[in-house]
Amino acid sequence: MYVSAVLDVLSSADGPPGLLPARQQMAMSLGWHIILACFGVAFPTMIYVVHRRGIVKDDPVALGLAKKWAKVSAVLFAIGAVSGTVLSFEMGLLWPGLMGRFGDVLGLPFAFEGLSFFIEAIFLGIYLYGWGRMPPRRHLMMLIPMATAGVVGTFCVVSVNAWMNQPTGFTLVPSTDGSPARVTDVNPWRAMFNDAVWLQFAHMWVGAFMLVGFVVAGVYAAGMLKGRRDAHHRLGFSVPFVFATIAALLQPVIGHVLGLQVGKAQPSKLAAFELATTTESPSPLRIGGLLVDGEVRWALDIPRLGSLIARNSFTKGVQGLDTIPPADRPPVNITHVAFQSMVGIGTLLALAVVVFWLARWRGHDLLGRRWFLRFAVVAGPLAVIALECGWIATEVGRQPWTVWEVLRTEDAASTSSGLWWSYAVAFVVYVGMTIGAFIVLRSMARRWRAGDEDLPAPYGPARSPAGETTSR
Amino acid sequence: MSLAVVVAIALFVGVLAYALFGGADFGSGFFDLTAGSAEEGAELRLLIDHSIGPVWEANHVWLIYVLVMWWTAFPGTFAAATTTLILPLALALLGIVLRGASFAFRKYAGSLAQARIFGAVFAGSSLITPFFLGAVAGAVASGRVPAEGNGPVLESWLHPTSLFGGAIAVGACAFLAGTFLTADAQRSGHDALAEKLRVRTLGVGVVTGVVVFAALLPIRDDARTLSDRLLGVATPLIVLSGIAGTAALVLLWRRRYSRARIGAVASVAAVILGWGVAQYPWILVDQVSIEDAAGARATLIGLLVVVALAAVIVLPALVYLFWLTQTEAWSTSDDGAPASSGRAVDG
Numbered sequence: 001m002y003v004s005a006v007l008d009v010l011s012s013a014d015g016p017p018g019l020l021p022a023r024q025q026m027a028m029s030l031g032w033h034i035i036l037a038c039f040g041v042a043f044p045t046m047i048y049v050v051h052r053r054g055i056v057k058d059d060p061v062a063l064g065l066a067k068k069w070a071k072v073s074a075v076l077f078a079i080g081a082v083s084g085t086v087l088s089f090e091m092g093l094l095w096p097g098l099m100g101r102f103g104d105v106l107g108l109p110f111a112f113e114g115l116s117f118f119i120e121a122i123f124l125g126i127y128l129y130g131w132g133r134m135p136p137r138r139h140l141m142m143l144i145p146m147a148t149a150g151v152v153g154t155f156c157v158v159s160v161n162a163w164m165n166q167p168t169g170f171t172l173v174p175s176t177d178g179s180p181a182r183v184t185d186v187n188p189w190r191a192m193f194n195d196a197v198w199l200q201f202a203h204m205w206v207g208a209f210m211l212v213g214f215v216v217a218g219v220y221a222a223g224m225l226k227g228r229r230d231a232h233h234r235l236g237f238s239v240p241f242v243f244a245t246i247a248a249l250l251q252p253v254i255g256h257v258l259g260l261q262v263g264k265a266q267p268s269k270l271a272a273f274e275l276a277t278t279t280e281s282p283s284p285l286r287i288g289g290l291l292v293d294g295e296v297r298w299a300l301d302i303p304r305l306g307s308l309i310a311r312n313s314f315t316k317g318v319q320g321l322d323t324i325p326p327a328d329r330p331p332v333n334i335t336h337v338a339f340q341s342m343v344g345i346g347t348l349l350a351l352a353v354v355v356f357w358l359a360r361w362r363g364h365d366l367l368g369r370r371w372f373l374r375f376a377v378v379a380g381p382l383a384v385i386a387l388e389c390g391w392i393a394t395e396v397g398r399q400p401w402t403v404w405e406v407l408r409t410e411d412a413a414s415t416s417s418g419l420w421w422s423y424a425v426a427f428v429v430y431v432g433m434t435i436g437a438f439i440v441l442r443s444m445a446r447r448w449r450a451g452d453e454d455l456p457a458p459y460g461p462a463r464s465p466a467g468e469t470t471s472r
Numbered sequence: 473m474s475l476a477v478v479v480a481i482a483l484f485v486g487v488l489a490y491a492l493f494g495g496a497d498f499g500s501g502f503f504d505l506t507a508g509s510a511e512e513g514a515e516l517r518l519l520i521d522h523s524i525g526p527v528w529e530a531n532h533v534w535l536i537y538v539l540v541m542w543w544t545a546f547p548g549t550f551a552a553a554t555t556t557l558i559l560p561l562a563l564a565l566l567g568i569v570l571r572g573a574s575f576a577f578r579k580y581a582g583s584l585a586q587a588r589i590f591g592a593v594f595a596g597s598s599l600i601t602p603f604f605l606g607a608v609a610g611a612v613a614s615g616r617v618p619a620e621g622n623g624p625v626l627e628s629w630l631h632p633t634s635l636f637g638g639a640i641a642v643g644a645c646a647f648l649a650g651t652f653l654t655a656d657a658q659r660s661g662h663d664a665l666a667e668k669l670r671v672r673t674l675g676v677g678v679v680t681g682v683v684v685f686a687a688l689l690p691i692r693d694d695a696r697t698l699s700d701r702l703l704g705v706a707t708p709l710i711v712l713s714g715i716a717g718t719a720a721l722v723l724l725w726r727r728r729y730s731r732a733r734i735g736a737v738a739s740v741a742a743v744i745l746g747w748g749v750a751q752y753p754w755i756l757v758d759q760v761s762i763e764d765a766a767g768a769r770a771t772l773i774g775l776l777v778v779v780a781l782a783a784v785i786v787l788p789a790l791v792y793l794f795w796l797t798q799t800e801a802w803s804t805s806d807d808g809a810p811a812s813s814g815r816a817v818d819g
Binding site for chain 1: 526528529532536550558559562575576582583625774775793801
């Protein structure tokens with residue numbers, strides 16, 4: 001929800017009546033969906049690891065963990081699937097100006113994503129209902145297509161976003177009568193494999209493992225804080241934490257290379273990231289700070305470091321915002337704060353995992369320390385915030401363009417004035433779904449702790465043929 | 473046949489698949505809603521959960537396929553339809569969201585009280601969605617979506633063709649679900665339940681059949697282009713639908729449930745195909761033809777690559793899933809005990 005609150009600041013009186021509610025609704029629904037999408041991408045791999053351990057080492061603890069994670073993933077996948085469907089409707093309901101003109105340019109990766117989603121849904125169905133009904137090893141193998149589809153799906157969806165950042169694969173023919181330029185020479189494959197896609201994909205994919213790894217590990221850290229220090233909790237913590245560790249250490253490297261690319265392709269976005277009002281060579285690294293009346297206030301400048309991080313150079317500067325026409329500048333403060341929050345949290349999490357493994361190498365198990373467990377609990381939400389901030393940075397930083405230097409957001413948005421209603425209903429539904437998911441997941445956890453598995457019949461005590469009511 | 477028409481057919485195959493597979497899932501919501509109190513409905517609700525649980529996510533993806541094919545192959549008409557039909561589309565979407573979420577929530581609910589609330593939402597929203605999707609189809613088929621989009625928000629779908637479209641969709645879904653559930657109930661040994669479902673499905677089938685043929689009259693005045701072809705080239709399909717539907721009812725009556733399924737599927741498929749044939753060569757009837765709406769040629773070819781890949785990768789997997797749900801092992805309840813006992817032993 002805070003995504004839309006943040007984007008509220010973007011309010012401007014210009015543009016069609018649908019612009020603001022369209023942007024709000026998209027930010028809310030995408031910001032919500034992306035958390036679940038991460039689970040769809042990263043969770044099957046983690047379940048595979050524990051499930052395989054359960055089978056190969058004949059480890060009942062691991063097997064039990066895999067079973068529980070599978071049930072959690074069933075809930076998350078279901079609401080992820082519907083919130084993903086919301087997004088496909090919204091592409092047309094909110095952004096007809098984008099879909100009507102560029103649908104055939106950007107549509108192909110969506111079609112491949114549909115394909116991979118199909119595979120994921122099919123094998124999830126098989127996997128969930130396969131417990132006790134399939135030979136164990138074949139059952140385990142059902143996770144492989146799911147995990148693979150997660151990778152392909154991430155690539156496809158990110159491909160569309162990368163295309164919006166670095167559009168390619170078509171030609172614009174200016175019209176003479178004042179109507180929008182015509183789109184010709186469409187090459188959907190070129191659009192799909194655009195120059196930005198690989199790095200953006202890597203960033204998102206690794207980000208998904210960071211998010212899920214820290215969130216799931218945090219759940220078991222919370223259990224340990226309450227004194228549940230059994231093998232179940234240790235395994236439940238360590239598997240996702242190992243994934244989170246690798247992801248957290250890879251992410252800064254990928255992010256750095258991606259940043260270099262942004263500087264070349266979208267200088268105004270980089271300028272907003274770095275809060276560079278003018279081009280300084282070399283540029284300082286500006287930590288914190290806000291732009292107030294065109295002046296940078298409350299920033300901590302570290303000389304030269306900005307050039308090194310953003311441009312890989314000791315001398316080259318970050319191109320300043322003053323080189324961008326005012327009408328083409330993104331909302332600087334939101335972009336800058338979101339970007340720095342992402343980087344700050346990412347750095348903190350990377351340091352934390354280094355500390356944990358260094359301590360372990362020296363023979364100290366930090367899982368015995370309450371301060372570390374508390375941090376591990378908080379790391380989950382922090383990873384979620386970092387991911388959301390990353391999306392805010394890249395999306396708000398692209399403004400005022402929906403398709404970089406090709407289509408302005410106000411021309412992409414619906415002209416319908418009824419969109420505030422749609423946004424209001426969507427808001428209520430998403431709050432309801434959040435509460436529903438929370439209640440169900442929490443009561444699942446309680447039931448498991450009490451030793452029960454599921455409700456006898458999902459909807460009420462079933463009557464057995466003998467007539468007596470069974471219950472557990 | 474032009475490339476655009478081939479892609480349009482591929483798109484329509486998705487519509488058909490969604491109507492049949494997704495439709496059967498949605499229709500089970502009708503039976504869930506009318507199953508009675510928690511205690512007396514438990515057996516039926518358990519059966520529904522068991523029948524659609526493994527497949528509903530996969531069946532749902534057909535909708536995504538249709539949307540993506542539509543906006544990629546015929547982008548302008550997609551924008552025109554979404555801006556004009558924003559209300560029925562948003563309501564259908566609301567139903568999809570509430571239904572999918574509450575179905576999963578119900579399955580894993582913590583208490584009976586929770587399960588009841590989620591179950592009511594699931595069942596109720598299962599009716600909303602087919603109605604509004606049917607209304608959208610009616611609006612498109614009756615030529616009420618202007619090529620430039622932004623048509624009237626209400627008048628575009630508040631008319632006989634759309635309303636009958638919605639009613640037919642709801643009825644067809646319920647009929648499909650009814651025949652499948654009756655067969656499932658018999659197969660898993662719930663004979664009394666099968667008997668109860670048989671009566672209800674017969675009722676639903678008769679009502680739906682009457683609505684389908686009654687709709688031909690108002691559509692005649694309301695949607696000229698459509699009805700000319702419905703009562704022209706598409707007539708064999710309408711007749712086929714009548715015959716197959718009647719056969720399904722007779723087979724249900726005579727308790728030949730697994731054969732009745734074939735009749736039910738054929739009758740619904742024939743109605744949908746009839747609509748498709750009647751709508752040809754338009755994508756938005758009276759407004760934009762398939763030819764004129766098609767996007768870039770390179771993209772259409774790309775889409776056919778996707779369709780070919782789907783045939784190689786997705787179809788076998790889908791067949792495997794459906795095959796599994798029909799096997800002996802999967803006919804037992806979640807806990808390894810026969811589904812008929814309702815007794816639970818952890819397996």
